[in-house]
Amino acid sequence: MNIKVVIISFIILFFITSISYTDPVINAESSILIDVKSGRILYTLNPNKKMPMASTTKIMTALVALENGDLDDKIKVEKDFVGIEGSSIYIYEEEKISLRDLLYGLMLRSGNDAAMVIADHIGGDVENFVNLMNDKAKEIGALNTNFTNPHGLEDENHYTTAYDLGLISREALKHETFKEIVSSKSWTANRDKNNYFYNKNKTLWQYDGGDGVKTGYTKRAGRCLVSSATKNGMQLVSVVLNDRDWFNDCYKLLDYGFENYKPYFIYDKGQFIKNIEVENGNKEYLPIVTDSSCILPLKEEEKERIKVTINLPENIEAAVNKGDIIGKISVYLDGELIYTSNLIAKEEIKGIGFLKKLKKSL
Missing domain, CATH: 2.60.410.10 (D-Ala-D-Ala carboxypeptidase, C-terminal domain)
Structure with missing residues (x-):
């Protein structure tokens, strides 16, 4: 009886250990898991395949805005940026709103209208801001990425790869303000209506240590997600592109990273x-x-x-x-x-x- 128990226990232990070191099986068309501090890549699946990325575009939008703007700037909304299709923070003509509130609306509510106002303000016009986005991508080594807009709405020339999106996310997470924004479950903006922003990224609630980053969806791109979490002195970022089980698959990747790797000085x-x-x-x-x-x-x-x-x-x-x-x-x-x-x-x-x-x- 005792021998059987020992044998069964050994088999269970071996099975658990085997699972721990087996690459996760996920549904994404393309994916990557990366350590933020060192940049070491811990997992890949078709990492260099060029694909649309929907609203995960806004990670770069926020990064460029933070590097070139003043959070306390008050921006007057032009008529052209009211009623942009898709997700919105419902800005209105002549509204004066701070860059800080726009960035929270961009990253928590995925406001396409916020993206356009930010781009016009920082770049002088949207086209010039997109150029800044592409310049920044090249600077950090995201060489298989091309932006045509600041929000991620569909365009055949607007694409990235899981590898590049991992690089962009890692770069953005070096900025304390960016980290504060994407880890916020909610934000109350200084405006007279539509001022409560609730974060669409369920990672913050569902995953232990979850602290970012951004969701995205269009019909062409499918479900795209960049999730981050911090545990055991490590912050990891998982990226999935065109993944019907986007949140669970990001969690699988994060679990794989935290279970199999430990920070070594x-x-x-x-x-x-x-x-x-x-x-x-x-x-x-x-x-x-x-x-x-x-x-x-x-x-x-x-x-x-x-x-x-x-x-x-x-x-x-x-x-x-x-x-x-x-x-x-x-x-x-x-x-x-x-x-x-x-x-x-x-x-x-x-x-x-x-x-x-x-x-x-x-």
Whole structure:
């Protein structure tokens, strides 16, 4: 009897462990799971397939607005932006509304009218704002993305990939204001009507640690969702495009990430690496430090397969400013580069004049 119990327990344990390390089966046409801090990709399904993304477009709209606008700006609504089709916050002609309230309306209620007002205000006109969106996409490496509008309504030349949308979402989540907006379950805007915005993203209620990001749907794009959650010191983002079971599949991806990966400390920001010799400077040696921390999500068995390489010159010519980039530190897993950052000068070193150089050489 006891032997049977032991055998059954072992089988159950093995089965649970097997499930934990098996890639999730989902219904998306394209998908990705990415760690926000490091950018490490933990799961993919057709990640580079170009697809429409509906209102997940607005992640980029918000990002560009936050980088180029003032949240306290009061914007007067023009007639052209009233009654835009689809989701709306019901702006009205001559209304004066802050950029902050527009961004909450954009991300919580998916207001297409809010998107147009934001674009016109930030870009000077909508076309120029779309150019800013495309420039930002290229800047962060989302090279298979093209925007034709700020809201995501259907256009055959408006597309992204799950990989690119993961990059865009990761970049946006670096902004504290963006994080505050997308993690808000509701918002009361400073307007005389239609002022209560309730977040459409059920991730905030249904998933433990859920803190973003954006839903999207059109007939052509299908159901699209970017979900984020923070647990165990990690924030993960799951992206599904054209997925009939969008929320549950995002949750499956997040579960997979949190169950199989744990944050592993590689090096800290400002960590001393080495001293390098300085030529013609007021000091002989320059201390080199890291410009950022590296915390990677790793499976338990991956920890022993991490290799860190340092690329620095043997010496450097003065003058050197504090914070100057001197070299690179790279982290590899099984020979594949998974993270890199800069090595910088910890302090300023001034160059010496001709007479001091001559004296030193003599």
